[in-house]
Amino acid sequence: MARVVVDVMPKPEILDPQGKAVHGALPRLGFTGISDVRQGKRFELEIDGEVTEERLADVRRMAETLLSNPVIEDFAVHVEGSDSTAGSGKHKA
Amino acid sequence: MKIGVVTFPGSLDDVDAARAVRIAGGEPVALWHGDHDLRGVDAVVLPGGFSYGDYLRCGAIARFAPVMTEVVEAAQRGMPVLGICNGFQILCESHLLPGALIRNDHRKFGCLDQPLRIENNTTAWTSSYDQGAEITIVLKNGEGSYVADAETLDRLEGEGRVVARYLGNPNGSQRDIAGVTNERGNVVGLMPHPEHAVEDLCGPGTDGLGFFTSVLGAAVG
Numbered sequence: 001m002a003r004v005v006v007d008v009m010p011k012p013e014i015l016d017p018q019g020k021a022v023h024g025a026l027p028r029l030g031f032t033g034i035s036d037v038r039q040g041k042r043f044e045l046e047i048d049g050e051v052t053e054e055r056l057a058d059v060r061r062m063a064e065t066l067l068s069n070p071v072i073e074d075f076a077v078h079v080e081g082s083d084s085t086a087g088s089g090k091h092k093a
Numbered sequence: 094m095k096i097g098v099v100t101f102p103g104s105l106d107d108v109d110a111a112r113a114v115r116i117a118g119g120e121p122v123a124l125w126h127g128d129h130d131l132r133g134v135d136a137v138v139l140p141g142g143f144s145y146g147d148y149l150r151c152g153a154i155a156r157f158a159p160v161m162t163e164v165v166e167a168a169q170r171g172m173p174v175l176g177i178c179n180g181f182q183i184l185c186e187s188h189l190l191p192g193a194l195i196r197n198d199h200r201k202f203g204c205l206d207q208p209l210r211i212e213n214n215t216t217a218w219t220s221s222y223d224q225g226a227e228i229t230i231v232l233k234n235g236e237g238s239y240v241a242d243a244e245t246l247d248r249l250e251g252e253g254r255v256v257a258r259y260l261g262n263p264n265g266s267q268r269d270i271a272g273v274t275n276e277r278g279n280v281v282g283l284m285p286h287p288e289h290a291v292e293d294l295c296g297p298g299t300d301g302l303g304f305f306t307s308v309l310g311a312a313v314g
Binding site for chain 2: 010013014015017018020021066067069071072
């Protein structure tokens with residue numbers, strides 16, 4: 001069994017009201033020096049068996065179809081414990 | 094004319110939508126999210142609410158409900174489909190309409206009587222209105238800010254596919270867009286709620302009724 005992680009973030013040009021709310025709260029708690037906060041989502045997928053290129057291609061399709069909305073979000077896929085990114089879904093605005 | 098109203102787990106405004114259909118003179122037909130069946134309807138309304146608790150993204154899970162396979166196919170054949178609020182979000186997630194709806198820029202749930210201008214009265218759902226008509230209906234949402242890339246927004250405006258604009262932008266929607274339509278004009282997504290403005294007894298008046306009377310005269314493809 002292996003864990004594949006999909007990180008989904010709002011595209012840079014899309015307003016992120018939740019991130020803004022968190023950013024606004026930090027100074028009130030005495031945390032300073034943070035110039036911006038963006039809030040995204042992290043999905044941890046437990047994969048049965050080996051993580052093959054084929055399985056990763058499946059995960060990328062899941063990420064494009066359901067886990068993210070390519071109109072407003074980008075995603076990145078990586079295998080936990082591995083340093084390299086196994087694919088991303090950056091779409092031009 | 095039979096107009097289906099889909100109920101998803103978490104739909105709130107299906108009963109009001111069915112009532113609006115009836116008041117307009119149509120026959121409402123209850124459709125269930127879990128059925129692969131449109132029960133012979135001539136048009137479909139996807140109502141407001143919080144389908145699947147708005148989990149993941151608003152409309153993202155409802156988009157894959159069994160009934161949506163039939164709704165998407167029928168819409169592509171030309172059947173009139175109106176998505177209100179959460180229904181608009183579902184239509185965007187289904188790629189029947191471009192763009193997306195994100196959290197209001199002011200981060201608060203808004204609930205108000207909202208003036209709009211009808212920008213396109215040639216769609217299946219707006220033909221009862223005069224072009225440029227100003228109407229007031231209910232707006233109530235937390236994630237109603239319409240966004241799309243500049244190219245898409247230019248195309249929508251150039252092709253007359255902005256159906257309604259806010260008079261006074263309540264949620265940060267780009268270019269004050271309250272509703273859009275597809276190329277054919279049979280699919281309309283609208284963030285405010287015409288079904289809550291169909292009787293004088295409650296709501297801001299009867300300005301919303303025109304959406305439901307419009308479709309009664311629309312040809313079915």
